[in-house]
Structure formats: structure tokens, C-alpha cells
Amino acid sequence: MLKISKEKLSFLKSLQYNPSSVTYVDESISKFGKPINFKIYPNYNHINLETDFPISQNEVENNDYSVFQQLSYMLWYTYGLINYNWLTNKSELNTGESISFFRRSVASGGGLYPGELYVYITGISEMDSGIYYFDVTGPRLVCLRKGNFDQYIHEALNEGGKGIYIFITSFYWKNFFKYLNFSYRLQGLDIGAIVGQVYIMSKIFGFQSTTKYLFNDNALNSLLGIDISEETTYAAVKLEITNKLTYRDNKVVNPITKRNQLDFLKHSYTPPNHLYPEIKELNCLIANDSIFNTGFTNNLVYYREDIDYPYPYDLLYASRNRVSPGENFLFDQLDCEQVRNILDMSLQKNFRVDVPIKEYHSFRFVKLYFYANNVKGLAKGYYFYDQLNQNFILVKRGDFAFNIQRNLTRKNFNLTELPLIIHVASNINYYLKNMNLRGYRAVQMEAGRIMHQIQLNAAGINLGSHPMLSYQGENLERMFDVSENILIQLAIGKFKPLLRLTNDLSQI
Numbered sequence: 001m002l003k004i005s006k007e008k009l010s011f012l013k014s015l016q017y018n019p020s021s022v023t024y025v026d027e028s029i030s031k032f033g034k035p036i037n038f039k040i041y042p043n044y045n046h047i048n049l050e051t052d053f054p055i056s057q058n059e060v061e062n063n064d065y066s067v068f069q070q071l072s073y074m075l076w077y078t079y080g081l082i083n084y085n086w087l088t089n090k091s092e093l094n095t096g097e098s099i100s101f102f103r104r105s106v107a108s109g110g111g112l113y114p115g116e117l118y119v120y121i122t123g124i125s126e127m128d129s130g131i132y133y134f135d136v137t138g139p140r141l142v143c144l145r146k147g148n149f150d151q152y153i154h155e156a157l158n159e160g161g162k163g164i165y166i167f168i169t170s171f172y173w174k175n176f177f178k179y180l181n182f183s184y185r186l187q188g189l190d191i192g193a194i195v196g197q198v199y200i201m202s203k204i205f206g207f208q209s210t211t212k213y214l215f216n217d218n219a220l221n222s223l224l225g226i227d228i229s230e231e232t233t234y235a236a237v238k239l240e241i242t243n244k245l246t247y248r249d250n251k252v253v254n255p256i257t258k259r260n261q262l263d264f265l266k267h268s269y270t271p272p273n274h275l276y277p278e279i280k281e282l283n284c285l286i287a288n289d290s291i292f293n294t295g296f297t298n299n300l301v302y303y304r305e306d307i308d309y310p311y312p313y314d315l316l317y318a319s320r321n322r323v324s325p326g327e328n329f330l331f332d333q334l335d336c337e338q339v340r341n342i343l344d345m346s347l348q349k350n351f352r353v354d355v356p357i358k359e360y361h362s363f364r365f366v367k368l369y370f371y372a373n374n375v376k377g378l379a380k381g382y383y384f385y386d387q388l389n390q391n392f393i394l395v396k397r398g399d400f401a402f403n404i405q406r407n408l409t410r411k412n413f414n415l416t417e418l419p420l421i422i423h424v425a426s427n428i429n430y431y432l433k434n435m436n437l438r439g440y441r442a443v444q445m446e447a448g449r450i451m452h453q454i455q456l457n458a459a460g461i462n463l464g465s466h467p468m469l470s471y472q473g474e475n476l477e478r479m480f481d482v483s484e485n486i487l488i489q490l491a492i493g494k495f496k497p498l499l500r501l502t503n504d505l506s507q508i
């Protein structure tokens, strides 16, 4: 198994504590245009997804959908273009300029969405078996390779093979052009949010899912037709459904078991792959590490399956309602009940993932801290949230609002008057020790998954939540005696209506 070099460890440490030291600006970057945030595969066949999206969980529970409908709705609610915004920026008002943009159910650093989704499908009557790209602009599934790849997937994942799989990749240039090497940190968090939303939406639309971070990256990348110089697989999710899939054998029996028989599939845009050697190298080192092959089976602690329902809010509503309000936060009080709802992780209790740490569960390894600045019934101070027992534990009493504000590296928020600031923290070194370099990706994805759950919880009770990486982690960890690494900070509060014309695309 791979040993991580000092140089790589130092790079990852810098990303956490001194990102500007590893984000070199290459002058030639400006020569390359901003990429569109989805891929285009010209001249491939596609199948349009069902688009009569349900708007509430109630509607889902009272309907009997086909597997194709379930999959369509699940994909759209996970990563589809859920919301169209048209915004006239105040400072640009005189020029009459405006910008328009699509939003999704998951947040993404700078709204750049580096993640991509691919699906492997067998056994659905409406579709040929094969590998599909989820094209959000349809929404549709673009058929990249027809055939049965059960055996191939079985070998790449070291298990399974039949049924439906979702593969989540990172397309580096999509946010690299803006964040340079810092984008590596964002890619993990962004994709973690997608992993979280895939999990929740699959549950709602009738699938049971298992997530994998350990697999043969080179084999999966070949199967998806992607090149590790520009994009690589971060997570694979197996979806199981009890009785609707027929697992019919596909007529086109595809004998491919060797990855050199699977070519790169050309799409419409070639990014400047030479501009991110460090990110490429990290992902190649991960891909060539044999850890996926060690046959590790996690002794996962599963909790009772039935505790997930009823959930205190409608998750489909929350998915459409989630917003990072930025300067539109209101400085109003929250109460303890709201804080409890925001931090409630019960939906994540049965999340299955193959992190190779004995009895791994994010409840134990991804920690939640918060600063209560204006919460009725809670003294001002820094707290630890005990996820299993749902208790608040006061770590440090006092007014720290100005300290937190001072530790912002980009002062585009007024955190001094916001009621609640949350820190998602974990021990990066621990994951590195157990998973080698892959552990860095894994810990970021795990933090992103929890971040997303917090965002959905907030949206479910009509609160805004804004994730940010613009903080000085070392100072905050020292100030609050946090022994883990703070991986993302979230501001939470009420917000005034955003000055946007908004279209909820589920309604048209």
C-alpha cells in the first residue's frame, strides 16, 4: 500500500491552514474561458427523464411509480436544475445589467458544481442496459455505452454488480479556474453534499443505497469513458429496490472485462489539463493505490431502520427551498428547538459507507460544534453537539462573535449578529492513516454530507444556511480547543427575501 510522502502531507496541511501558499496563479489561466457547468456529449442517443416531479413526500407516498419514474425524480432532486434565478445586482443597477443562473438542491462553492453523475442501469423496461450520463439540461440520460457491465462493475468495486449504480465524479477544471489548488478541498465537500442528497433522495424514492469510497478508480473511470487528467470518480452508490427490477438479461451481451477495451468518450469541451498537475497527481496516486483491493469489510454499526420517519419536515420542499442567503441574513433570534432541528442527524443514522475504520460511523468521526450567539435559552458560547444523545455540551462560555468575524479571510459576511455558527470538524490525519491519500477525499466527502444535512434541516424550517471556507481554521481550533480539523463553517439564520426573480422548475 502507498505511503504518503512528506510533500503531499504538507500540501494537504496547507490546504487546510494556509491555502494561499499552495494556490499559485498561472498567468495563462485567463486565456481559457469559464467552462459551462455540465458536460455535452454530441451525437449520443438519450432518453428523456420523467418530469412530472412530485412536490411533496406525501405525493410520493400516495403514488405507485415505475422504477424509471423513481429514478428520474431521484436524479432531478439530487442534482437537477431545480431553480432558475434572475438577479439584478444592486451595484450594477445603473448599468441595467443582470445575471441569471440555475441553482441545485446542493450547495456548491461559487455555484460551480464540479460534480458529475453517471448511472449504470440494468433491468428497467424503458431503457437499454448500459452506462448513462445524467445531463441536467434535459433532464435526460445520455447513453454512453450500451450493454451489460455487471461483471466489470463487480471487479471494479470488489462486490455487487447487478442493478442500478450511481457514480459521482469530480471534473477539476469546473472550479479550478476560479479556486486553483484550493478547489481540491471544495471538490471533496461539494461531492459529499451530492453523496448526502443521493442517499436521502434514494430513500424517499424507494431505493436502499450503499455508498462506496473504495474501488478501482482506473477501472471505473474507463467504464465511464473519462480521463483522470480531467475527471475522476469520487464515489459509487449502489441502489437496491425490493421487487420492481426484473434483471432481464440484455440482448447485447458485452464481453468487456478489460479496461483497455473501453475508450475515453469525447465530449464537447477539452479543459486545459496541464494547469492542475497537483490535483491530477493526487488523484492518480489514489487511483494507483491498492487499498481498494484489501478486501476490507466494514463492521458497520447500523441503527434501527424505522427511525427515519416521520421526519419533521418535507424533504422535497426543503431540497427546493435550500438557500445560502449571503448578505440577506436577518439578525434575529433562534430558539433551542430550531437549533436541535438544524443539528438533527437522525436521517444519517443508517448511511452505509465503506470507510475502513473499525465500527466507523460519522456520528463518532464527524463532530459538530456551534457558537450560539443569539439562541433563546442557551447562554452565549461555544458548544459541542452530541449527535447520538442529541445533547448540547457547553465547551466555552462567552461572547466570541467578534473573534469569529475577525477570523474570516473574506469579510463578505457579518457574523457578529447572526444567531448561530456551526463547525463541522473531523480528524484528517485519522482518515489518512486508515485510507492513505484516499482518506483526504473521504473525510471531505463525509463533512460535505453532514454539511448538506444541516442545510436541508435549516431549509425545512425556512432558515437560510451559508457554508463557507473563508476562515482561519487554526485560530478557531485553538480558540475553542477543538482537537479535530474544522472542515467547513456554516452561518445559520432567518433571511429576507432575496432580490431575485425565481422560478421553481418543479412547477412548470
Ligand SMILES: Cc1cc2nc3c(=O)[nH]c(=O)nc-3n(C[C@H](O)[C@H](O)[C@H](O)COP(=O)(O)O)c2cc1C
Residues within 6 Å of the ligand: 103, 104, 106, 107, 108, 109, 110, 111, 186, 189, 190, 193, 322, 323, 324, 325, 326, 412, 466, 467, 468, 469, 470, 488
Ligand atoms: C464547500 C462550500 C464552500 C463554500 N464557501 C463559500 C465561501 O467561502 N464564501 C461564500 O460566500 N460562499 C461559499 N459557499 C456558498 C456557495 O457560494 C453557494 O452554495 C453557491 O453560490 C450556490 O448558492 P446556493 O447555495 O444558494 O444554491 C460555499 C459552498 C460550499 C458547498
